[in-house]
Amino acid sequence: MESKIKVKPKKNHLGRNIARIRAFRGIKQATLAAELGWQQQQLSELEKQEDVPEEVLEQIADLLGVTVEIIKEFDERAVIYNINHYNDIHxxxxxxxxxxxxxxxxxxxxxxxxxxxxxxxxxxxxxxx
Structure with missing residues (x-):
């Protein structure tokens, strides 16, 4: 008898993705918060949230210089892999x-x-x- 296991696709933690992309871009939390017209603590709280409202995501993506899709699909393991293997393919x-x-x-x-x-x-x- 064959059994099938349903694998639920892993949902990306958008707040964490924002924090990581911000860090990779070298942007401090306080700087991005100021650009949004927020307090640093507000951005800190947002980066702890799994879901982020679409309009806020669009603003942040624009300020980080990336697309909303990049934030939604960000995979740190893929970034690290690409960095570690850059010289192999470059x-x-x-x-x-x-x-x-x-x-x-x-x-x-x-x-x-x-x-x-x-x-x-x-x-x-x-x-x-």
Whole structure:
């Protein structure tokens, strides 16, 4: 006999999603609250709520520079996964002006910049003498 288990889709905690997106964007709670014309405590309480009114969600999304859908569907695990695996899929190509530089290792760029700095300092030292 086959039994089926019904899995209830997990509902996103909108207040928590707002708090996390705000933090990822580097926006302080007091700053976002002021932009909304609220006290910081009001925003703090909103970030504890699972549901957020649609009109408030639209205002906050606009201020955070994201869509309402991003807030509703935000998945921190997916963000962390993408950050951790960015170098696995990114081609490490930097394009400046008409030239393109490809780094097989991210540390190559640091080494190159350090070498350029040393060369510059040596030239300045020679110029001063």
């Amino acid at each position: 081609d490490n190509t930097y394009q400046a002006g008409s030239s393109t530089i490809t780094y097989s290792e991210p540390n190559e760029k640091i080494v190159e910049l350090y070498d350029r700095l040393l060369n510059f300092l040596e030239q300045e030292k020679a110029r001063i003498k």
